[in-house]
Amino acid sequence: MASPSMTQPGVPDQDMALAGPFADAQMSDQKTAISIRNLHKNFGDVEVLKGIDIDVAEGQVVSILGSSGSGKSTLLRCVNFLESPTMGEITIAGETIRTRSGNNGDLEAADMGQLNRLRTNVGMVFQGFNLWSHKTVLENVMEAPVFVQKRPVAECHDEACAYLEKVGIYEKRFSYPAHLSGGQQQRAAIARSLAMHPKVMLFDEPTSALDPELVGEVLRVMRALADEGRTMLVVTHEMGFAREVSNRVIFLEQGWIEEDGAPQTVFGASRSARFRQFIAAQPH
Amino acid sequence: MIDFPFMYEALMRLLPGIPMTLQLAFIASAFGVFFALAAALMQLSGNVVLRSVADFYVFCIRGTPLLIQIFLIYYGMGQFDFIRHSFMWPILREPYWCAIFALMFNTGAYGSQIVRGGLLSVPRGQVEAARSCGMSQVLIYRRIILPLAIRQALPAYGNEVILLLKATSLASIITLMEITGLAAKMISETYRVVEVFLVAGSLYLLINFILSRGVAVLEKRLMRHTAAERPSSRIAARGAA
Numbered sequence: 418m419a420s421p422s423m424t425q426p427g428v429p430d431q432d433m434a435l436a437g438p439f440a441d442a443q444m445s446d447q448k449t450a451i452s453i454r455n456l457h458k459n460f461g462d463v464e465v466l467k468g469i470d471i472d473v474a475e476g477q478v479v480s481i482l483g484s485s486g487s488g489k490s491t492l493l494r495c496v497n498f499l500e501s502p503t504m505g506e507i508t509i510a511g512e513t514i515r516t517r518s519g520n521n522g523d524l525e526a527a528d529m530g531q532l533n534r535l536r537t538n539v540g541m542v543f544q545g546f547n548l549w550s551h552k553t554v555l556e557n558v559m560e561a562p563v564f565v566q567k568r569p570v571a572e573c574h575d576e577a578c579a580y581l582e583k584v585g586i587y588e589k590r591f592s593y594p595a596h597l598s599g600g601q602q603q604r605a606a607i608a609r610s611l612a613m614h615p616k617v618m619l620f621d622e623p624t625s626a627l628d629p630e631l632v633g634e635v636l637r638v639m640r641a642l643a644d645e646g647r648t649m650l651v652v653t654h655e656m657g658f659a660r661e662v663s664n665r666v667i668f669l670e671q672g673w674i675e676e677d678g679a680p681q682t683v684f685g686a687s688r689s690a691r692f693r694q695f696i697a698a699q700p701h
Numbered sequence: 702m703i704d705f706p707f708m709y710e711a712l713m714r715l716l717p718g719i720p721m722t723l724q725l726a727f728i729a730s731a732f733g734v735f736f737a738l739a740a741a742l743m744q745l746s747g748n749v750v751l752r753s754v755a756d757f758y759v760f761c762i763r764g765t766p767l768l769i770q771i772f773l774i775y776y777g778m779g780q781f782d783f784i785r786h787s788f789m790w791p792i793l794r795e796p797y798w799c800a801i802f803a804l805m806f807n808t809g810a811y812g813s814q815i816v817r818g819g820l821l822s823v824p825r826g827q828v829e830a831a832r833s834c835g836m837s838q839v840l841i842y843r844r845i846i847l848p849l850a851i852r853q854a855l856p857a858y859g860n861e862v863i864l865l866l867k868a869t870s871l872a873s874i875i876t877l878m879e880i881t882g883l884a885a886k887m888i889s890e891t892y893r894v895v896e897v898f899l900v901a902g903s904l905y906l907l908i909n910f911i912l913s914r915g916v917a918v919l920e921k922r923l924m925r926h927t928a929a930e931r932p933s934s935r936i937a938a939r940g941a942a
Binding site for chain 2: 499534540541543565594613
């Protein structure tokens with residue numbers, strides 16, 4: 418089943434996702450931060466995404482759940498074209514990424530300048546951190562603001578320090594990534610994407626590569642970002658985060674949206690038997 | 702017995718060859734590194750034509766002796782009228798430049814395989830992170846891929862420069878008076894092969910010792926990010942925590 422709540426563009430999921438205690442606050446002056454239309458992705462003969470429609474309103478924190486192979490990471494990577502969609506349309510902050518057919522059957526950006534400009538609006542945090550290993554933490558955080566956004570170095574430096582302070586690794590700013598724990602690296606990576614002032618942040622299983630005792634420090638940072646009202650799309654296996662921090666949960670199953678709604682609704686009584694089964698199988 | 706006064710005399714006669722040896726090696730490697738980078742990028746470009754051209758270049762250069770390449774360039778180019786009448790001829794007829802061209806093509810071919818390995822070693826995730834930040838392809842190469850690839854390739858490339866420095870001795874065969882050329886000249890006058898070549902060999906040894914120390918220092922500097930943290934800073938970190 419495709420999402421029943423996504424049928425009308427411009428009227429994003431008011432029936433389900435915004436139900437609950439936050440609903441009233443978020444219904445007013447809603448703008449769409451990201452709009453995904455009819456997104457398909459094939460890898461060879463395998464259809465990984467079979468037509469996904471999602472509108473993410475500004476300030477929404479969306480958890481994307483699903484078993485491995487359900488296409489959730491692919492979905493996230495298609496949003497900023499790290500993966501080329503086979504079909505579909507991505508709109509970031511009101512601007513649709515212009516595409517043309519590439520030579521392998523997938524779409525490609527028709528205008529790399531536009532894509533790169535839009536990418537600066539979309540911060541991405543990876544499962545494997547992907548900090549630049551030859552640069553210190555501070556250099557990692559300053560890189561994109563200085564060299565992509567071409568903002569004044571002094572301003573970028575002060576801001577980078579503030580973000581590192583915020584994620585709690587200011588003292589480690591002169592260290593290289595290899596000298597940090599996984600949790601510290603991931604917090605540095607979060608600071609790195611914050612430094613671009615993104616309108617949306619994508620998290621691709623940000624805690625899956627961490628030792629269990631380091632998961633908490635990263636989730637705390639993410640919770641603080643959610644509390645600031647940042648727009649976040651989070652692919653995760655952390656049920657606690659999905660349930661408590663996000664205000665919308667999307668469950669992917671075999672390339673379709675199987676469930677989409679407020680956590681209070683879907684964790685309580687989902688209409689999807691598959692989703693209930695998925696939740697029941699999670700460790701508590 | 703070893704005749705030290707004679708060896709000192711040999712040393713004094715061979716020392717003037719050092720600048721020529723160094724020039725050949727450094728000019729050839731300075732230009733050769735661009736050949737290496739170009740060939741490596743062509744091989745990785747995914748374009749069949751570019752890749753084939755680079756593959757053929759590497760195949761020919763690696764498959765033939767440097768000595769023959771030097772001969773072919775030195776004697777061969779004069780065979781072609783269009784080269785003899787081109788504006789390049791004043792340069793191409795000089796044995797000095799012929800030797801540099803041969804050394805440059807040579808080190809470019811070997812170096813391309815080192816550079817290619819370095820480029821392939823760059824972690825995909827770090828490139829994706831750069832793309833997700835909106836970096837253009839040129840910027841990604843300049844800021845992320847090349848710095849990482851150079852660090853990876855540096856030890857092997859240092860080795861290549863040492864090989865190149867020793868290969869300059871072949872330039873003596875086309876009349877260049879670098880260390881080996883001067884040594885051969887002195888031997889033909891004195892017939893004292895062992896002493897002269899002992900001195901010549903020692904000079905190469907000394908140059909390469911300095912060179913390899915330089916590479917090691919550079920490597921240590923560039924690879925700070927992989928080295929273990931200094932004990933002092935680790936203790937400081939623990940104290941802070």
